[in-house]
Amino acid sequence: MLLSRLTLHQFRNYQHLELSFDTPLTLLQGQNAQGKTNLLEAIFMLATSKAVHAGQEREIVGWRADEEPIPYCRIAGGVHQDGRQLELEVLLTQRGDVYTKQVKINGTARRALDLVGLLRAVLFLPADIQLVDGGPGERRHYLDVALCQLDRGYCRALAAFQQVLQQRNSLLKRLREQAANPAAPAVDAQLAFWDEKLAQHGAAIVVRRQAFLQELAPLAAERHRELSGQREALSLHYLPSFNPGGLSDAEFERARDGLWLPPPCALDPAGVNAAYLRKLASRRSREVAAGVTLYGPQRDDLRFEANGRDLRTYGSRGQQRSAALALKLAEVQVMAAAGSAPLLLLDDVMSELDAARRSTLLAVLDDVPQAILTTTDWEDFSPTFRARAHCFHVASGIVTSTR
Numbered sequence: 001m002l003l004s005r006l007t008l009h010q011f012r013n014y015q016h017l018e019l020s021f022d023t024p025l026t027l028l029q030g031q032n033a034q035g036k037t038n039l040l041e042a043i044f045m046l047a048t049s050k051a052v053h054a055g056q057e058r059e060i061v062g063w064r065a066d067e068e069p070i071p072y073c074r075i076a077g078g079v080h081q082d083g084r085q086l087e088l089e090v091l092l093t094q095r096g097d098v099y100t101k102q103v104k105i106n107g108t109a110r111r112a113l114d115l116v117g118l119l120r121a122v123l124f125l126p127a128d129i130q131l132v133d134g135g136p137g138e139r140r141h142y143l144d145v146a147l148c149q150l151d152r153g154y155c156r157a158l159a160a161f162q163q164v165l166q167q168r169n170s171l172l173k174r175l176r177e178q179a180a181n182p183a184a185p186a187v188d189a190q191l192a193f194w195d196e197k198l199a200q201h202g203a204a205i206v207v208r209r210q211a212f213l214q215e216l217a218p219l220a221a222e223r224h225r226e227l228s229g230q231r232e233a234l235s236l237h238y239l240p241s242f243n244p245g246g247l248s249d250a251e252f253e254r255a256r257d258g259l260w261l262p263p264p265c266a267l268d269p270a271g272v273n274a275a276y277l278r279k280l281a282s283r284r285s286r287e288v289a290a291g292v293t294l295y296g297p298q299r300d301d302l303r304f305e306a307n308g309r310d311l312r313t314y315g316s317r318g319q320q321r322s323a324a325l326a327l328k329l330a331e332v333q334v335m336a337a338a339g340s341a342p343l344l345l346l347d348d349v350m351s352e353l354d355a356a357r358r359s360t361l362l363a364v365l366d367d368v369p370q371a372i373l374t375t376t377d378w379e380d381f382s383p384t385f386r387a388r389a390h391c392f393h394v395a396s397g398i399v400t401s402t403r
């Protein structure tokens, strides 16, 4: 088992919760608005250090935390990974008007970065369809969460990139306000300094995203074939915002527009770094005029196609839902291949799937060490399945075993 115990304090509608997991399968049943999603969200936050919806982190603090002398929100869990027993903790404490986040590993304060990857988890939500029909930000967020769990180096590069991007953007904004001439030596030198750093970290991100997509795409296609009863071929494309190399600019444009499928190729960081720097240098006046960085991983996207058609534009709800599901199932396989199959968190996903899709989804449960599922209706699961799982009932933030 990966997660053996969970403790919550003032996390959303849980004022206090102590829960032990003693079987690989856990099934939580409850009516609407009782805390099923909240519980999975808490576990996912323990895995990734971040709230599921990137909005305001303070939203997760229980509304009644204010009634306590020292308001705080705490998620803690006993985690078993690679033969080690770990105690992970995410704590939000109120200082004046703001909540500050603290991460602890075995009782010692650590950086959020250090937590990520210690409990690997994949979360399936009904809202996953937004990965296909939503904006590019959703897809980048997905890539970042998945890759940070898989690769510590990615997580570090991402944090560094975001810092540099912020600095570079405020410089560009200042230059725009001053109506600066980007060709002036002083402006050029200032930008060149940030370009170097941006390209260094940005290249690491692009290389890793491309490699991840290359691993993910064939697996997702396989899962999607099963989900669609062999009727559809899913292809998944990584769309970087500049040509990272390996293709001519014309080929890159055609691939971006979905007119051509480039063969798989591995990118080398030095080449991507150089390509990124060239792009920045050639678009300097444009960026100064815009007052913001226009190229780089913060503008990347993914495209999902079924039988050659863009699913965002042409996909039915069912097709979009299957593609999102196939993507996450493939992610589980990539993590397993990397040596640690994740904890699966399946939030109310059964109700939206037909019988064939349900069995494809449930088959993945045999490939992971632990899964926690939620449902509003026990009948969504067979008696055999329920007998295998430890079943709990959730009502108003209180979880009781049905045993």
Ligand SMILES: Nc1ncnc2c1ncn2[C@@H]1O[C@H](COP(=O)(O)OP(=O)(O)OP(=O)(O)O)[C@@H](O)[C@H]1O
Residues within 6 Å of the ligand: 011, 012, 013, 014, 030, 031, 032, 033, 034, 035, 036, 037, 038, 039, 059, 060, 061, 062, 063, 064, 348, 376
């Ligand atoms: N910060 C918070 N403090 C207290 N309660 C909150 C907080 N944030 C959300 N809630 C409440 O938690 C309740 C349970 O939400 P949750 O999304 O977990 O329900 P659910 O059991 O998954 O329901 P559904 O079956 O509709 O998906 C909601 O009524 C919501 O208003």
Ligand SMILES: [Mg+2]
Residues within 6 Å of the ligand: 036, 037, 038, 347, 348
């Ligand atoms: Mg829910």
